[in-house]
Amino acid sequence: MTLALTAAAAAPIAVGASQRPAHAAKASVSVSAKEFKFALRPTSARHGSVTFTVKNAGTIDHDFKIAGRATPKIKRGKSATLTVNLKKGTYSYLCTVPGHAAAGMKGNFKVS
Numbered sequence: 001m002t003l004a005l006t007a008a009a010a011a012p013i014a015v016g017a018s019q020r021p022a023h024a025a026k027a028s029v030s031v032s033a034k035e036f037k038f039a040l041r042p043t044s045a046r047h048g049s050v051t052f053t054v055k056n057a058g059t060i061d062h063d064f065k066i067a068g069r070a071t072p073k074i075k076r077g078k079s080a081t082l083t084v085n086l087k088k089g090t091y092s093y094l095c096t097v098p099g100h101a102a103a104g105m106k107g108n109f110k111v112s
């Protein structure tokens, strides 16, 4: 009885320790931008360094702004990356081209 309980308790701890790196998490998010919508994959991340790779899958210029930082304007078919350090919280993102956010190029990104 005592032996069985000890083994069961020890196993999950060992697995968790091997999967959790000691350094801060680094996340990658792929962002597709088009008229007039963003698609993020995934839509959330752990806090730490998050790199957004933004591809313009539309026909006109777009950019991607989050946490006060933005990519340059991205031409159709081109990509840009933006790395930001995010704390826990919910961050709104948008395209800063006039009218685009209002048309739907905005959303919320969750950081845990």
Ligand SMILES: [Cu+2]
Pocket (backbone or CB within 6 Å): 061, 062, 063, 095, 096, 097, 100, 101, 105
């Ligand atoms: Cu746009």
